[in-house]
Amino acid sequence: MSFDWMKIVYALLTLFIVVNYGMIITAIFQKIGARIGRRYGIPVWQNYADLIKNYGLRSSITHGTMFYLGPVFRLTGGVGLLLFIPVIYGSEIFSNFSFAGDLILILYFVFFGTLGMALGAAESGHPYSAIGITRGLSQVTASELPFALAVFAIALQYQTLSVTEIVAAQQGGYLNWTLFTNPLAVMAAMLSFLGSMMRPPFDVVLAPQEIPIGPPTEYHSSYLALMQTNRMIFPIAKIAVYVCLFFGGAVSWPIFFLKVFLIYFVSVFVGVVFPRFRVEQSIRWFLIWGVPIGILAILVA
Amino acid sequence: MQSKDFSKAELQKRTVTGPDGVEFEVDPMRDYFCEAPPTVMPPAYIKIVEDLFNWARAESIWILGFGTGCGAIEMRPLMTPRFDAYRYGIQWRPTPRQANLFVISGYLSVKTLKRAIRSYEQMQNPKYVVGLGSCTINGGMYWDSYNTIKRLDDYLPVDLYITGCMPRPEALLQGFMDLKKVIRAGNAEGANRYAENFAWYKANQKQIIHDWDMPEYSW
Numbered sequence: 129m130s131f132d133w134m135k136i137v138y139a140l141l142t143l144f145i146v147v148n149y150g151m152i153i154t155a156i157f158q159k160i161g162a163r164i165g166r167r168y169g170i171p172v173w174q175n176y177a178d179l180i181k182n183y184g185l186r187s188s189i190t191h192g193t194m195f196y197l198g199p200v201f202r203l204t205g206g207v208g209l210l211l212f213i214p215v216i217y218g219s220e221i222f223s224n225f226s227f228a229g230d231l232i233l234i235l236y237f238v239f240f241g242t243l244g245m246a247l248g249a250a251e252s253g254h255p256y257s258a259i260g261i262t263r264g265l266s267q268v269t270a271s272e273l274p275f276a277l278a279v280f281a282i283a284l285q286y287q288t289l290s291v292t293e294i295v296a297a298q299q300g301g302y303l304n305w306t307l308f309t310n311p312l313a314v315m316a317a318m319l320s321f322l323g324s325m326m327r328p329p330f331d332v333v334l335a336p337q338e339i340p341i342g343p344p345t346e347y348h349s350s351y352l353a354l355m356q357t358n359r360m361i362f363p364i365a366k367i368a369v370y371v372c373l374f375f376g377g378a379v380s381w382p383i384f385f386l387k388v389f390l391i392y393f394v395s396v397f398v399g400v401v402f403p404r405f406r407v408e409q410s411i412r413w414f415l416i417w418g419v420p421i422g423i424l425a426i427l428v429a
Numbered sequence: 430m431q432s433k434d435f436s437k438a439e440l441q442k443r444t445v446t447g448p449d450g451v452e453f454e455v456d457p458m459r460d461y462f463c464e465a466p467p468t469v470m471p472p473a474y475i476k477i478v479e480d481l482f483n484w485a486r487a488e489s490i491w492i493l494g495f496g497t498g499c500g501a502i503e504m505r506p507l508m509t510p511r512f513d514a515y516r517y518g519i520q521w522r523p524t525p526r527q528a529n530l531f532v533i534s535g536y537l538s539v540k541t542l543k544r545a546i547r548s549y550e551q552m553q554n555p556k557y558v559v560g561l562g563s564c565t566i567n568g569g570m571y572w573d574s575y576n577t578i579k580r581l582d583d584y585l586p587v588d589l590y591i592t593g594c595m596p597r598p599e600a601l602l603q604g605f606m607d608l609k610k611v612i613r614a615g616n617a618e619g620a621n622r623y624a625e626n627f628a629w630y631k632a633n634q635k636q637i638i639h640d641w642d643m644p645e646y647s648w
Contacts, residue, residue: 162513162515165510166510167509167510167513167515167516168513168515168516169513169515169516170515170516170518171516171518174488174489174518176485177484177485177488177489177518178485178489178518179485180481180482180484180485180489181482181485181486181488181489181529184473184481184482184485184486185553185554185555186470186472186553186554186555186620187470187553187554187620188553189553341522341523341524341527344527345523345524345526346524346526347526347527348526348527348553349553352527
């Protein structure tokens with residue numbers, strides 16, 4: 129089997145586009161949030177300045193090996209997730225490393241970053257990190273359940289584990305999207321989506337006012353910058369999965385940008401309207417509303 | 430400088446029995462803190478890189494959320510719609526590890542000075558200190574108090590003072606704008622000044638903190 133080396137270059141190109149798009153869209157959403165609070169909001173290029181500043185700090189201290197590896201794992205989760213999604217359907221350049229059965233791998237990568245973070249933050253030894261990690265892992269686990277159920281439902285529906293084939297099955301008019309062919313699965317997945325975006329009402333993991341920003345309390349300079357980079361990539365990659373699985377995929381970058389913006393906006397809209405859940409409330413919410421819909425989706429499929 | 434007279438019992442070296450019955454030795458002052466003094470960290474070798482970093486540092490000032498005196502109340506309005514400092518790239522961070530700017534907001538009692546020193550030392554180089562209000566310059570209305578410091582610059586390297594009692598939020602914003610100019614010009618080297626004159630700063634600090642029960646330097 130021959131490997132096309134150009135694929136690596138193309139994958140890096142995808143990564144570059146997604147990072148920059150993530151930087152700008154995140155700032156725009158922060159600005160939208162600020163406008164709702166009647167503030168002017170941050171400049172659009174603020175994320176770039178923050179990132180360069182953090183990479184440019186002169187000193188950094190470490191708490192051990194896992195403290196180094198935590199942010200690296202986190203970034204691997206984001207980048208890995210992105211690299212196995214056919215971001216642009218039908219494009220030779222931007223279909224990345226997607227292969228038959230990548231659906232399972234994607235499910236794994238969604239969780240990978242959180243686990244890495246847990247190991248890294250535990251090493252930092254800060255009590256607030258430990259509290260944040262406990263909350264984060266329990267919340268992510270609860271919010272993954274509806275998503276996993278939805279993914280199984282559509283794997284049954286399309287009889288395949290390949291994301292590319294799922295996208296292919298949704299082509300030809302928006303009525304072929306999973307959104308309309310299997311609304312229950314999409315509903316379960318969108319409820320789970322709210323939980324994984326680190327926005328209110330599910331931002332108790334970071335909780336800036338009570339446990340000073342939770343898991344990354346001890347992280348600074350380049351470590352923090354790596355995690356910030358991941359915060360730019362991961363939401364976009366995660367939404368790219370949603371676009372592929374539920375919203376008919378994207379055939380060009382403008383369509384991709386538009387769909388990602390709209391799906392991201394759902395979480396921002398919910399976030400500015402609802403206050404924060406406590407962690408046991410959010411777990412209960414996922415179990416009461418998310419999981420039954422997911423099970424129903426599987427039964428229907 | 431080596432006055433290791435820690436009288437407090439919880440800071441003594443001792444043997445502890447863990448919950449699983451294993452005995453181990455604990456030395457709080459050595460186990461959790463680094464004893465190495467801070468070092469001078471030179472700017473990036475290439476000027477254009479350092480200029481880029483200085484631009485980013487000026488445009489992304491993260492303030493440590495630590496209010497010391499009455500001036501802390503003047504920082505809160507900056508987060509609200511009326512003044513909104515976020516549009517200038519100024520944010521508040523809850524942990525000293527991620528903060529770059531330490532605003533000493535008003536009078537600083539000796540007890541708070543200990544916490545201020547430890548928080549300052551945990552921040553990463555380059556870091557800046559702004560003295561807010563007259564109290565940080567000459568003691569202000571607390572000039573004859575037995576329990577506050579008079580000159581902040583003796584204990585921490587100050588980059589900028591904002592005068593007034595109290596300065597209004599507008600004055601603070603103007604101060605941050607001036608600090609940006611200092612950073613852009615590459616003159617905000619307070620962390621390196623602290624490292625260079627470490628012995629002098631420590632001597633000053635120990636002169637007024639009588640129950641010195643913390644490490645020499647808490648990276």
